[in-house]
Amino acid sequence: MSLRISEAVIWQETGEGVSLYNTETGDFHSLNDTGSRIWRLVASDGEREPVMFKLSREFAGSNSAMSRRIVADVEEFLGAMIEQGLIEEIPAEEPAVKEESLS
């Protein structure tokens, strides 16, 4: 399964990180540094594995315990985003990335 940002989400990079507006619910969300980093990786890579690989390499290096913790954190974040309809899981053959931003 690939990941893509929901078409219902308008998002923007701000000085504080990534800010989201869910047009389905009218809710605003603001991601902290870590959440923003994951979000950007989902937007650019559209797959779980590259997201986890890049974050592990960036923050854990060769520390396997830290790497496992990062994987768990990313899974938790993605689960929450998917549950709230902000990120969608789609079959791998469909286009994986959809960006909507303010024009």
Place this chain on the structure above:
Amino acid sequence: MSRAVVLGGGLAGVLAAAVLAGHADEVVLVEGDRYPSGPRPRRGLPQSHHSHVLVAGGARALDALLPGTVDALLANGAHLRGLPGDALIYSADGWFHRLHTDAHLISCTRGLLDQVVRRRALGGGDVEVWEDTRALGLTGDEARITGVSVSRQGAPPETVRADLVVDATGRRSQSPRWLAQIGAGEVEEVSVATGLAYATRLYQAPGDLAAAIPAIMLHPGTAKGQPARGATLFPVEDRRWIVTLTGTRGGEPPTDEQGFTAFARSLRHPIVADLMAEATPLGVVRPYRDTVNRRRFFERARLPAGFAVVGDAAVAVNPVHSHGMSVAALGALRLREELARHGLGPSLFAGLQAALAAEAERSWRMAIEQDGERVTERAGERVTERAGERVTERAGLDGAPRREPNAFELEIRTRLAQAKLSSPRLAADFFGVQTLISGDTATDRSEIARVLTGRPEPLLTGEEAIGQYPVLAAWRRSRFAAATS
């Protein structure tokens, strides 16, 4: 023989009595005042000199209760104005385009509306009306109301037995006290102050414009730290206009001739002041300050059987929202549905008050969102509720919720607010909610996504907005030409 007694002969009481006439053998309507013989203000109704409009949801409910009432109002000179298709509206976000939706309002004086409704509701003789009669209290106990104590035309108190007593006595309802006197539970009460005052004056309108004019609404701007001041002008029967000026604390509209005129002239646009100058004042400027939103949660109390509360006695919102009469009609319609389902018997009472309260819920929510951040609980506990638009802020992995909206959120809100000025679908959503014909705001999510990702529509200038109404634009041109010739 079953008997229902309705306390209060205003709109909510009259409609409740008409509904009950189909289910009780006898219905008595108790009114402390005397009804005027014509479509005139009533002494016991302090609001009756001020602007009253029936919004679309209320008009539909009224017609469902008393078929043909809206047509009768229009035949007697009331005006129907589409929103925003027949209304010149300068909101805080800009001028509305002339967009046609299902939302509308009916504008006439309160005196005319009451008279037309009373004739149709009470004219059949199914309701016995006791004018000049004061309600003094309830009889019964915490489990069951058995009647009401009244004084007719100053006579000694008498007890009237009833299977159902309905309190429709409005903002000044004594029901919480009366219930306490017979041992029933306390009624929780919440007040949301608005700081708003308004002043109203009637005008004889000039011939060409009198009936052709759109409804006009000048809302306060967004300047912070200054009183919010605005105005409305609605056409009413007999070629008259009713002008209402509003202002929050420190910016209350004056009630003297010069001050009233100067206040209108100082608003964000001179259109209302210009029209006032063209018209002939009728009578004095009348102030009104009791604009607090007040809700008594009878549905949460352990109410005795045989008792219900309708209209402003339960939920009274700031009159500036124009929902009072409409919520009264919607409540009466709900009463009719509950009576049809349960009849006038024990099974009616378990859920009746909750059903009636549900009809006022939308209006209450809208009013407190728009009017203020602070909800003051009478019991002494203060609860802060967030005002403004529905905004849920959530954090990321380890962040805490933020309190202030960031630039992104402000931009989204501004874009959405301005988009509804020109998007037919968003305007229909917005006015559908405002006029109580739809249940939730901004349901058209695909349109929201479209307006946020597309190029924003340019805002109308004042002249462009007025230009959408040829009669008004022609009058402005002729007035300008006369002033410069």
